[in-house]
Amino acid sequence: MSDLFATAGLEGAAPRPLADRLRPQRLSEVVGQEHLTGPEGALTRMIANRSLGSLIFWGPPGTGKTTVARLLARETDLHFEQISAIFTGVADLKKVFEAARGRRAIGQGTLLFVDEIHRFNRAQQDGFLPVMEDGTITLIGATTENPSFELNAALLSRARVLVFKALDAEAIERLLQRAETLEGRRLPLDPDARAALAGMADGDGRYLLGLAEELLSLPEGPDLDVAGLAATMQKRAPIYDKGQDEHYNLLSCFHKSLRGSDVNGAMYWAARMITGGEDPGTVFRRLCCAASEDVGMADPQAMPMVVAAWTAFDRVGWPEGRLFLAQAIAYVATAPKSNAAYSAFNAALALAQKTGSLPPPKHILNAPTKLMKELGYHAGYRYDHDFPDAYAGQEFFPEELAGDPRTDFYAPNERGFEREVKKRLEYWARLRAERQGR
Template sequence: MSDLFTTGGLEASVPRPLADRLRPQRLSEVVGQEHLTGPEGILTRLTGGRSFGSLIFWGPPGTGKTTVARLLARETELHFEQISAIFTGVAELKKVFEAARGRRAVGQGTLLFVDEIHRFNRAQQDSFLPVMEDGTITLIGATTENPSFELNAALLSRARVLVFKALDGAAIEGLLQRAETLEGRRLPLQPEARSALAGMADGDGRYLLGLVEELLGLPDGSDLDVAALAETVQKRAPIYDKGQDEHYNLLSCFHKSLRGSDVNAAMYWAARMIVGGEDPGTVFRRLCCAASEDVGMADPQAMPMVVAAWTAFDRVGWPEGRLFLAQAIAYVATAPKSNAAYSAFNAAMALAQKTGSLAPPKSILNAPTKLMKDLGYHAGYRYDHDFPDAYAGQEFFPDDLSGDRRPDFYAPNERGFEREVKKRLEYWARLRAERQGR
C-alpha cells in the first residue's frame, strides 16, 4: 500500500501524526539523550567511524529508541529493517535473515531493528547469533526491561547496552516548543497547566506529543487551567509493571528508604507502587522483611506492629486501610535499627555448613529409652530453674565448638531495646564463666 501511495504521489497528502512530523532528521536533534547523541555522546563517536557493532537500547517508552535506530542506519548507509518480537515468529526471522544475506552479497549492509526484543524466547534470541557474527546484520534491539534478566548471555556478550533516559523537564519543554513552532500557534494552556501536561507525559515524548496534538485541535481562544486540562485529556497511569523490572526497582527503593530511616522517602515509594496498581500485600510483605532484617531486636515491637496493621488492612480494606499501611511504614522507618540478629543467623548458617554433623553434648539430649540412658544421654543436664537467676551456665555447643572455640554470632548494638539485650548477654557471659569454672 505504501508503494502505491508513493508511486501515485499521494503520500504527501496523507495526514501524518505530530510525532511523525517532528521526528528528528539527525542524531543531534534527538532530545533528552544527550549522553548518547550529543557532541560527546557514545553514538556520535560510533557513527563517526561509519560503522558500529550490535547494540541493545534499554529504556522506557517514548524516549527515541526507534528514531535513533533509523538515524543510525541513515548515517551509516545501512538498509533499515524493522520487526517487532511480538508479531514475528521463526519463519519470518528466516526470511529477514535471507533478505539480509542477499543485500550483503551485493555490498549492502542491513541494520535490523527489533522492537521488544525481550519478548523473543531463548531459541529465537540464539538464532541471531550466527548472522551477527558473520556480519549479515547489525542488530539493534530495543527493550523496556532489564537486559540482564531478559536477554541471553550469549546475545548480550555480542552487543553493547545503551541506556535511554525518560525525558526530563528540559527535554519535554523543548518538544513543546518544537510542536508550537511547527504548528504556528502556542498551546492553549496556562503556565500551571503547561507544567501539569509535562507531568502527565511521565517522561514519554511520544505520549506527550499525542496530548499536544489533541490540545492543538481545540478551538481558538481556549486557555485551559489545570482542572480544565485534566477534563480534556486523561491522565496517564505511571509506568509500572508489577511483574517485571520496575516492580523490583521500586521495592528496592522502598526497602532502602526504610533501612535508611527516611520516613518521607519510604512513604513516597510505597505510594508510587500503590498508584501503579501494586497489591498492598506486597508492600506489607516488604515491611515485614524490613521489620526483621533492619529493625530486629532494636525494637521487637516492629514486627507485631506490621502484622497487626496488615491484619487490620485485610479486614477493613481500601481506602481506609491506607491508614494502617501509613502507620506501619512510619513505625518501621523511624524505629531504631539493628541487623545483629540477621547477621548472627547468617554466620550460624555458614558455620553449620562448614562444620557438618558435629555431635551435640549428650547432657542436653533426651533419654526416652534405657539404652539411651546407658549411653549417657541426658546425664549431667542441669535444669536452669534450679539455679539462681534461672541460669545454670551449661554448655549447649558441640565439644569442638565449646570453651575458647565457642562462637559468638550475635553482637547487639547500643540502639533501642538491643541496648538492654546486650546487658543481659554480658551478664550471662560472666555467670557462665563462673559456673563453668573458667
C-alpha cells in the same frame, strides 16, 4: 508509515500523527539523549569514525529508540529493516536474514532494528549470532528491560548497550514548543497545567505528543487549569511493570530507604509502587523483611507493628487502609536499626554446614526409656528455673564446639532495645563463668 503513504500516492492527503510529523530528520534534532546524539555523544562519534556496530538500546518507552535507529541507517547508508519480537517468528526471521544476504551480495548492508528484542527466547536470540558475525546485518535491538537479565550473554558480548533516558523537563518543554510551532498555535494551558501535562507524560515523548495533539485540536477557549486538564483527558499510571525489572528496582529503593532511616524516601517509593498498581501486600511483605533484617532486636515491636497494620489493612481495605500502611512505613523507617540477629543466624547456618552432624551433649537430651537413661541421656541436666535469675549457665553446644569462638554468633549493638539485650548477655556470661568454675 509515511513510506507507505508515499508509495500509494497519498502522502499529501493522509493525516499523520503529530509525533510522526515531528520525527527528527537528523541525530542532532533528537531531544533528551544528548549523551548519545549530541556533539560529544557516543553515536555521533561512531558515525564520525564510521565504526557503527551492533547495539542494544535500553530505555523506557517514547525516548527515541526507533527514531535513532532509523537515523543511524540513513547516516550510514544501510537499508533499514524493522521487526517486532512480539509478532515475528522463526520463519519470519529466516526471510529477513535471506533478504539481508541478498542485499549484501549486491553491496547493500542492512540495519535490522528489533523492537522488544527481550521477547525473543534464548534459542531465537542465538539465531542472530551467525548473521551478526558474518556482517549480514548490523543489529540494533530495543528493550525496556535490563539486558543483563533478559538477553543471552553471547548476544550481549557482540553488541554494545546504550542507555536511553526518560525525557527530563527541559526535553519535554522543547518537544512542546516544537509542537506549538508546527501547529501554529499555543497549547491552551496555564503554567501549572503545562507542568502537569509534562508529569502525565512520565518521560515518554511519544505519549506527550499524543496528549499535546489532543489539546491542540480543542476549539479556541480560555486556558485550562490543572483541574480542567484532568477533566479533559485521562491520566495514565506511571510506567511500572509489576512482574519485571522496574518492580524489583522500586522494591530495592523502598527497602534501602527503610534501612537508611529515610522515612520520606520510603513513603515516596511505596507511593510509586502503589500508584503503579502494585499489590499493597507486596509492600507489607517488604516491610516485614525490613522489620526483621534491619530493625531486629533494636526494636522488637517493629515486626508485630507491621503484622498488625497488615492485618488491619486486609480487614478494612483501600483507601482507609493506606493509614495503616503509612504508619507501618513510618515505624520501620524511624526505628533504631540492628542486623545483629540476621547476621548471627547467617553465621550459625554457615557453621552448621561446615561441622555436619555433631552429636548434641547428652545432658540436654530427654531420656524417656530405661536404655536412654543407662546411656547417660539427660544426666546432669540443670533446670534453669531452679537457679537464681532462672539461669544455670550450662553448655548447649556439641562437645566439639564448646567454647569455640565461632559460636559467638549474636553480637548486639548499643542501639535501641538491643542495648538492654547486650547488658543481659554480658551478665549471663559472668554467671556462666562463675557457675562453670572458670
